[in-house]
Amino acid sequence: MKKAILMMLLFTAFLFVGCNGTEDTPPEEDAAEQTPEEEEETSESPDEGEEAIDVTLKTMYNAPHGDKAFASTFVVMDGDTIVDVILDEYQFMDNADVTGVPNSDASFGEGSAEDVTLISKLENDEIYSEMMEGAGSTVSYSDNLTAIQDFAIGQTVAEVEAAISELDDLEEDDEIADVVSGATFVDTSGYLQAIVDTANEGFEFSSAPEVNLENAELSYSLQAPHGDQSFAVTAVLHDGDTVLAATIDEFQYLDPADFDGVPNSDAGFxxxxxxxxxxxxKILNDESYSGMMTDIADATSTYVENIQAIIDHAVGSTVEEIEATIDDLNGLGEDEEIADVVSGATFVDTSGYLQAIVDTVNH
Structure with a gap:
């Protein structure tokens, strides 16, 4: 598996590709029933007297804690300052009593060993925290992540890096919470490093050109916008019900001969x-996945180009406006084109990806 940094560099190249192609279907095994999708971009000027700033929403996949899980990290940046953070990890657990990621009970679930289910630790916070209690932990999983995220928010990347060095230099009798208030994770420095790496090297889609952060909120959810062979991670920066920035990616079990796995694919995970x-x-394997789309469904636009078009359409729009677009897409006649509603999009499930953004804002 390529190192994460190489994957990020590869993805950066994808983001400079234009979004004007026309495309047809992302390949899952029933690809004949599938096709991709996209969108456009609008923005409003801030009220007079409010400070407008350029903001980026970055995403990266990391391995902050051991080799049995991998993490999605979402970081909102204002220049070199961290404005907001969300972290979640995914791990296989015994089937009993856990809530699996979307489509775990469908075709996606067939990609894992028989007696385990892929879960989000945040969505299974109570169960996972009980496991931690068995190891002597007195702070829940979600409370630990909140402490780490809150520590990073408002700091520069350099300041977080300094805290990582301080944590790494702690003696045996020193307390992690003395550096990061409320945190007890032995790998607290690993989670902070995931934030730093994402801030420095994470991929991003285009966002509104001017954003006022006074009332902005970062939301995250797991979705199933396209078929039953994958699940999506979706993060949206929004001001009330107006989308300021967004990122969507999907995970699917695919052939290791042609696709690079998520972190720890070559380890315990x-x-x-x-x-x-x-x-x-799919994003980090855009070339291979888009090649499948071309071979199976004669797609003419890449996966990333389609997702970019969808996000471009959503950014600057309200939830109500996006829902109106979804209605328009669902009402298209057989001879009408998806790109006539969402410029640049060709995914047959374009409405599903837009719905994922809406559901995340409302999450």
Whole structure:
């Protein structure tokens, strides 16, 4: 598996590709029933007297804690200052009593070993925190992440890096909470490093050119916008019901000969895969996945180009306006084009990706 930094560099190249192509279907095994999607961009000027700033929403996949899980990290940046953060990790657990990621009970779930389910630790906070209690933890998983995220918010990347060095220099009797208030994770520095790496190297889609952060909120959710063979991670920066920035990516079990797996695919996490598959990010495997789309469904635009078009359409729009677009898409006649509603989009499930953004804002 390529190192995460190489994957980020590869993805950066994808983001400079234009979004004007026309495309057809992302390949999941029933690709004949599938097609991709996109959108456009609008923005409003801030009220007079309010300070407008350029803001970026960045995403990266990391391995901050051991080799049995991987993390999604979302970071909102204002220049070199961290404005907001959300972290979540995904791990395989015994089937009993856990809530799996979307489509775990469908075709997606067939990609893992028989007796385990891929979960979000945040969505299973109570169960996972009980496991931590068995190891002597007195602070829940979500409370630990909140403490780490709150510590990073408002600091520069350099200031967080200084805290990482301080944590790494702690003696045996020193307390992690003396550096990061409320945190007890032994790998607290690893989670902070995930934030730093995402701030420095994470991929991003275009956002509103001017953003006022006074009332902005970062929301995150897991979705199933396209078929039953994958699930999506969606993060949206929004001011009330107006979308300021967004990111969407999907994970699917694919052939390891052609696709790079998520972090720890070659370690303990990957030991839970079924035979001859690897869990892959579609964005970080854009070239390979788009090639499948071309081979199976004659797609003419890449996966990333379609997702960019969808996000471009949503940014600057309200939830109500996006829902109106979804209605328009669902009402298209057989001979009408998706791109006539969402410029640049060709995914047959374009409405599903827009709905993922709406559901995340409302999450």
């Amino acid at each position: 990957g030991e839970n895969y079924n035979d001859d598959v690897v869990l892959a990010s």
